[in-house]
Amino acid sequence: MLRTVITAAVGLGLAAGCAPDSEAPVKVSVLARSSNGQYVPTQVELTTIEDVVGLKGTVGDLQGGARIVIDINDPALNNATEETVADVLLKKSGHDVKASYISQKDEKTGEDVLWPADFHSWNMVTSYYNLERANEYFRVVGNVKTADFEPVPKLYYFPEFIQAQSSKDPARDNAIFYPVLQSFMVLPFDQIQRAPLPLNAAVMAHEYSHLVFNRLAYATQSLPRSLSLWAQESPSMGANILKGLDEGLADYHAYGATCRSPSGCDPRFLASSFDGGPFSAVTDERDLSRGDRCMSALLYTNMLNQDLGGWSGAGNEYKLGTLLATALYQAGRSSGQEAVLQRAVVASYYDTTPATPGIFQLTELFLGDQTRFELAVALSPILTHITDLELKKAVCNEFIDHLQIPRGRLQELGVCPASATGGATCPNIFQ
Numbered sequence: 001m002l003r004t005v006i007t008a009a010v011g012l013g014l015a016a017g018c019a020p021d022s023e024a025p026v027k028v029s030v031l032a033r034s035s036n037g038q039y040v041p042t043q044v045e046l047t048t049i050e051d052v053v054g055l056k057g058t059v060g061d062l063q064g065g066a067r068i069v070i071d072i073n074d075p076a077l078n079n080a081t082e083e084t085v086a087d088v089l090l091k092k093s094g095h096d097v098k099a100s101y102i103s104q105k106d107e108k109t110g111e112d113v114l115w116p117a118d119f120h121s122w123n124m125v126t127s128y129y130n131l132e133r134a135n136e137y138f139r140v141v142g143n144v145k146t147a148d149f150e151p152v153p154k155l156y157y158f159p160e161f162i163q164a165q166s167s168k169d170p171a172r173d174n175a176i177f178y179p180v181l182q183s184f185m186v187l188p189f190d191q192i193q194r195a196p197l198p199l200n201a202a203v204m205a206h207e208y209s210h211l212v213f214n215r216l217a218y219a220t221q222s223l224p225r226s227l228s229l230w231a232q233e234s235p236s237m238g239a240n241i242l243k244g245l246d247e248g249l250a251d252y253h254a255y256g257a258t259c260r261s262p263s264g265c266d267p268r269f270l271a272s273s274f275d276g277g278p279f280s281a282v283t284d285e286r287d288l289s290r291g292d293r294c295m296s297a298l299l300y301t302n303m304l305n306q307d308l309g310g311w312s313g314a315g316n317e318y319k320l321g322t323l324l325a326t327a328l329y330q331a332g333r334s335s336g337q338e339a340v341l342q343r344a345v346v347a348s349y350y351d352t353t354p355a356t357p358g359i360f361q362l363t364e365l366f367l368g369d370q371t372r373f374e375l376a377v378a379l380s381p382i383l384t385h386i387t388d389l390e391l392k393k394a395v396c397n398e399f400i401d402h403l404q405i406p407r408g409r410l411q412e413l414g415v416c417p418a419s420a421t422g423g424a425t426c427p428n429i430f431q
């Protein structure tokens with residue numbers, strides 16, 4: 001999910017007669033940020049598309065007109081199993097979208113380019129393109145295998161999404177990866193007056209990162225076993241930390257994906273959607289380039305003592321996540337090894353090698369006792385998957401200073417070199 005907050009069916013007719021040639025590669029125009037930061041029509045090639053009208057391909061399948069209701073008082077939920085819970089929540093499964101295009105010859109190349117014919121077509125084809133870009137980041141930089149992206153996720157475009165415990169009205173202004181449905185949701189916008197979330201490539205990369213985290217760190221479980229078991233206990237430190245990792249690493253990879261775009265590395269990637277509107281404070285709260293973020297005694301205590309409801313209700317997973325994302329950002333940049341670090345982070349999600357277990361393997365090991373999944377342990381897979389000593393030392397220093405992980409604990413775990421002594425930015429919260 002992009003932030004803490006708690007209709008339209010898209011039935012667009014295709015211009016009569018001429019269904020465009022659907023097979024990849026297809027040249028289309030999308031709305032993308034140019035080198036000067038503006039969203040402008042940009043000619044791109046979709047390389048994974050199978051149906052350019054229905055916007056379906058190997059990275060996603062757009063569906064319009066869905067209705068999804070999460071109501072903890074729904075009696076049908078009591079009898080639901082992991083296999084049937086999606087059917088209970090999905091009140092209307094929706095239908096294939098239909099994007100409309102006008103085909104135009106490119107003056108320079110003489111090739112046909114599809115131009116979206118209306119706003120929703122622009123928004124939808126750009127959504128698909130942004131999924132494709134995020135997928136490419138995780139394949140090329142993250143080294144994720146193609147098989148890990150299967151099954152192909154659905155993207156519910158402008159669904160009616162109702163969280164009955166907070167409101168009877170459909171939610172708006174958010175983009176969500178929802179593991180129960182193994183699907184994305186892009187909600188209608190209301191108060192966001194700048195770039196709609198699906199046009200913001202970094203926002204879609206953030207959501208795509210949640211998919212990758214689910215596929216690897218949760219081994220594609222729709223109801224992740226570690227998270228659900230641990231969330232039933234109070235306090236729930238292990239669950240709180242998992243949610244913080246998921247959000248923080250989603251922002252870190254969203255930033256990483258911006259580095260491959262024409263507008264370049266952007267640690268304030270929420271700005272083009274949120275600035276000047278009611279969510280503008282979020283841009284600063286999540287700005288990864290701020291070097292002065294510190295774990296506070298209060299956040300640390302909350303991590304240990306809150307249950308997941310209290311932790312998430314206060315948005316604490318984003319606070320912990322931003323500390324982690326900022327620490328990784330600083331370490332990667334200072335050592336000039338950002339892509340190397342991004343790849344190591346993805347490698348830490350799932351690893352059956354006994355000497356370097358992944359996050360999933362550690363959660364399985366400590367399933368019966370989440371107090372053993374402390375922050376130092378939860379972050380150790382990231383460190384054990386960094387081979388370069390200077391980079392490892394830089395990440396250790398950030399963790400010791402900004403996340404206040406005791407240096408001695410990291411050395412006990414054998415994941416940091418003795419030369420890592422921390423930094424001088426943050427006050428010691430244990431004194």
Ligand SMILES: [Zn+2]
Nearest residue numbers: 001002247250
């Ligand atoms: Zn998120």
